[in-house]
Amino acid sequence: xxxTQQSEQxxxxxRRITLADGRYMIFYTFDESPVAQTETQGAGDGASxxxxxEPQPQAEEERRV
Amino acid sequence: xxxxxxxxxxxxxxxxxxxxQDRTFLPPADYCPLCPTKxxxxxxxxxxxxxxMVVFENRFxxxxxxxxxxxxxxxxxxxxxxxxxxxxxxxxxxxxxxTLAAEPVEQxxxxxxxxxxxxxxxxxLPFVDYVFEFENKxxxxxxxxxxxxxxxxxxxxxxxxxxxELKQSRDHHDETGRCLLCDIIVEERRAGRRIIAENKSFxxxxxxxxxxxxxxxxxxxxxxxxxxxxxQTEQKDLAELLKQVLVAYDRLxxxxxxxxxxxxxxxxxxxxYDDYHFHIEFYxxxxxxxxxxxxxxxxxGAGMFINDTLAEEKAAEVRSHVEPVVWKRDER
Numbered sequence: 001x002x003x004t005q006q007s008e009q010x011x012x013x014x015r016r017i018t019l020a021d022g023r024y025m026i027f028y029t030f031d032e033s034p035v036a037q038t039e040t041q042g043a044g045d046g047a048s049x050x051x052x053x054e055p056q057p058q059a060e061e062e063r064r065v
Numbered sequence: 066x067x068x069x070x071x072x073x074x075x076x077x078x079x080x081x082x083x084x085x086q087d088r089t090f091l092p093p094a095d096y097c098p099l100c101p102t103k104x105x106x107x108x109x110x111x112x113x114x115x116x117x118m119v120v121f122e123n124r125f126x127x128x129x130x131x132x133x134x135x136x137x138x139x140x141x142x143x144x145x146x147x148x149x150x151x152x153x154x155x156x157x158x159x160x161x162x163x164t165l166a167a168e169p170v171e172q173x174x175x176x177x178x179x180x181x182x183x184x185x186x187x188x189x190l191p192f193v194d195y196v197f198e199f200e201n202k203x204x205x206x207x208x209x210x211x212x213x214x215x216x217x218x219x220x221x222x223x224x225x226x227x228x229x230e231l232k233q234s235r236d237h238h239d240e241t242g243r244c245l246l247c248d249i250i251v252e253e254r255r256a257g258r259r260i261i262a263e264n265k266s267f268x269x270x271x272x273x274x275x276x277x278x279x280x281x282x283x284x285x286x287x288x289x290x291x292x293x294x295x296x297q298t299e300q301k302d303l304a305e306l307l308k309q310v311l312v313a314y315d316r317l318x319x320x321x322x323x324x325x326x327x328x329x330x331x332x333x334x335x336x337x338y339d340d341y342h343f344h345i346e347f348y349x350x351x352x353x354x355x356x357x358x359x360x361x362x363x364x365x366g367a368g369m370f371i372n373d374t375l376a377e378e379k380a381a382e383v384r385s386h387v388e389p390v391v392w393k394r395d396e397r
Contacts, residue, residue: 010297012178019112025121027113028182030175 067127067148068135069221077225080148082127099212101159111156117172118179119156120217126152128218130192149192151219155179161212164202164321166311168213170390174304176215180328181292181300187219188333195220195227195332203323205350205357215326223332230329231341238340244288246342259380262309262387266295266302269310271380276370278352278379279317281310284344291330291343305390310347313386318354325349 005016011031018024069078096107101114111119122129128150139145157165157176165173180198187196200215201208223231237245253259253270261269261281269283283306285299295303314322325348331338352358352373363369 009182012175012182014182019121021124023122023124025111025119027116028118028120028175028179029115030117030178 067129067132068137069146069148071139071144071146073142075225078146078222080127082125082148097161097210097212099154099156099210099214100161111159114159116156116159117175118158120153120179120183121156123152123154123216128152128220130190146221149221151187151190151193151217153183153187153217153219155183155198155215155217157213157215163213164311164315165200165213165307166315166321170304170308170392173307174301177292177295177300177304177307181295183217184292184330184333187217190219192221193219194334195223196330197224197227198328200324200326202326203321203350205323206325223334227329227332231332231338234340234342244340244342246284246344247288250284250286258377261313261380261383262306264302264305266299267306269306271376271383273376275376275379276364276372277348277350277358278372278374279314279347279349279383281347281383282344283307283310283347284342289343290338290341292328294343307345308390309387310383312388313383314347314349316386317383318351320354323350 005014007014013029013031015027015029016024017027067080067082070081071077072079098110100109101111102109110121110124128148130149130151132147132149135145135147137145155176157163157172158168165176183198184196187193197218197220198215199217234245237243237248241248249272250268253272254263254268256273259270259273261271263269263286266287267283267285269281271280272282283303285295285303287299289295292300311322314324327346327348328343329346330343331341350357358373363371
């Protein structure tokens with residue numbers, strides 16, 4: 001793994017590395033400090049726990065014809 | 066094997082990428098290849114954990130910058146070309162158990178900036194004619210990895226759906242002298258009933274012609290062609306509207322709402338596309354909390370969608386779940 005390039009643009013920092021298999025990977029970091037909750041964050045908070053309740057394909061009668 | 070085969074019936078390219086059959090499929094959370102590698106743990110795709118966003122070349126790409134020669138010889142009827150392009154993965158967070166909807170608006174603002182950076186860099190590649198940024202979310206859409214991420218395909222041609230939008234936009238401009246999407250925004254604002262949310266720079270609505278029950282479009286109020294045209298205030302306004310739509314989606318049925326989110330900027334082939342208008346489209350597969358909208362015979366075989374719902378009613382439903390967004394600091 002080698003670092004090939006670093007750059008900064010208006011508070012956005014890019015660090016580009018080359019992986020062992022030759023692919024590139026770019027890490028982006030921003031000057032803004034880690035952020036707190038927003039008012040609208042509530043619904044998403046339990047999102048990962050609810051993934052299991054995602055709908056799966058229904059029985060044949062649900063299929064559009 | 067990876068190549069592009071021409072479909073003369075529809076006049077479009079199909080990517081053949083047989084190696085993708087071997088890609089990781091729904092691994093347990095403890096073995097997520099997109100999580101940062103932990104000390105002493107198994108090596109994942111991401112060797113570091115301190116970042117806001119990470120972008121990397123897809124390990125199982127359907128297009129690559131230096132593709133192999135096609136494994137089959139083309140004919141006059143069936144042209145074949147190398148699958149040249151770029152396929153990138155965009156990790157929204159090191160945290161496996163999050164989603165874009167759950168992230169603070171500041172993180173969405175960062176994503177808008179990363180999208181912009183990738184559009185500019187990939188669009189500048191000589192073999193890239195179109196930069197397509199998107200997210201497939203949820204098993205209902207067919208995701209194979211749950212870690213929150215989007216993707217970018219940099220195509221060596223303009224994809225057919227965008228080509229069709231470009232033609233419609235150009236024809237409308239030739240006939241009226243106006244931008245098609247600007248006219249759609251005026252029409253949607255005049256009607257009002259299908260608006261989900263809006264701010265100074267962007268408007269979100271379920272279009273009059275929606276194919277999916279909860280299909281939402283987000284368009285810029287200002288006539289512009291790509292993310293790279295946005296001012297900083299507009300980038301923040303876009304992040305804010307994305308946050309409002311995503312949270313409203315999750316609240317609809319109190320579950321992590323599956324969707325396809327696609328960005329439609331202008332092509333990057335050097336042509337003039339002043340009559341095109343940047344926008345984002347969401348295609349959620351749900352029509353109720355437990356029922357999926359299938360793309361069956363009419364939709365797939367004829368290309369004609371049948372929507373079992375009224376856009377006006379669904380817009381009211383989504384709108385009722387929209388709430389104001391608060392930034393951590395006074396950054397506006």
